Amino acid sequence: MRIVVGHLYPGYLNIYADRGNIAVLDQRAALRGHELDVRSLGIGDPVDPDAYDLLYVGGGQDREQALVAPDLAGKSEPIQAAHASGVALLAVCGGYQLLGRGYGGRDGSFMPGVGLFPHETVAGVTRMIGDVLLECELDPGEKHQLAGFENHAGRTLLDPGAAPLGRVMFGFGNDGESGLEGCRLGRAIGTYLHGPLLPRNPWLADWLLAQALAHASGTDPQPLEPLPNTLEAEAFRIAAGRARKRGGRR
DSSP: OEEEEEEEOTTTSOTTOTHHHHHHHHHHHHTTTOEEEEEEEOTTOOOOTTSOSEEEEOOOOHHHHHHHHHHHHHTHHHHHHHHHTTOEEEEETHHHHHTSSEEEOTTSOEEEOOOOSSEEEEEEEEEEEEEEEEEEEEETTEEEEEEEEEEEEEEEEEOTTOOOSEEEEESOTTTSSSSEESEEETTEEEESOBSSSGGGOHHHHHHHHHHHHHHHHTSOOOOOOOOOOHHHHHHHHHHHHHHHHTOSOO
């Protein structure tokens, strides 16, 4: 089956090799006989909410985020329409911030966001940097750990009742205080974790693929054929070990 992916601003938002997430999705889809059709969406390109099965937004430097932010905010309506129709979505780091209501700078400025995720981000004084380990439960009764690397000055504040991606075991997370990391809204995932994220967390890659395949086929998400994950498991082990070595939740 063909899975159509809309990759927003790959030339601007790719600071931590976030293209690696697309490579992992492509490989894991191909090993199961599916085709990933990746289409780049840049500044000025319209988003057709009916054209995609998965949308992806990576992270960038402050300058690049400021460049794309007005254009991305202008795409709010079709992105929210795509999400409402069951399109899967992954937003990483700066993309995660911009998919919320906006980013408030220390100078009093405000960068409007898409308004999909129920959160706002405010600039902090210091950066939160290091390896992170989370506990996640995207589907009832199925708990997983998620390892990645965070490097952000923004403090993302979830609305009351909003669902995080996971709870911080080691690391800072959204704001360094709440013990929460990321946001999950239906088939949409937002997170500060990169490095890139999916190579060391194949279960999350498969969860996203299952959601995208469900949208493409018009069915409910189905379990995917298991794949050998020897290298992926080793990458996770190393990343999780670094997070544990740094100590408890910071």
